[in-house]
Amino acid sequence: MQAIFWTVEEVAQRARQFYENGIRQEVEHGDNIGMMIVIDAETGEYGIDKSGVESGLMLKQKNPNARLFTMRIGYDVAFSFGASMERIVE
Structure with a gap:
């Protein structure tokens, strides 16, 4: 390939297009909220797990050249970095 x-x-x-055009309806419910989804931007294949690591490894095993995108289900961001507002105000 x-x-x-x-x-x-x-x-x-590309991954967000796959998510918005079908994957979202399949995964955004119940126990999946807050889980990580890893999407192959070429094929639309995806995996879900707590950290995204297992899904990423599974997708890379199927296609070593896969272009992967990870996001948290039900949230706009996957990770957040920085200080909390409480620490800034103190």
Whole structure:
């Protein structure tokens, strides 16, 4: 299989399109909220687990050249970095 060269933004855009155009309806419910979803931006195949690591490894095992995008189900962001407001105010 020929390698596809995409920017980080292209990978994110394609994965989000897969998510919005079908995956969301399948996964955003009950116990999946807060879990991590890893999406192959080329195929739309995905996996869900607590950290995203197992799903990422599974998808890479199927396709070593996979362009993967990870996000938290039911949230706009997967991770947050920085100080809390309480620490800034103190």
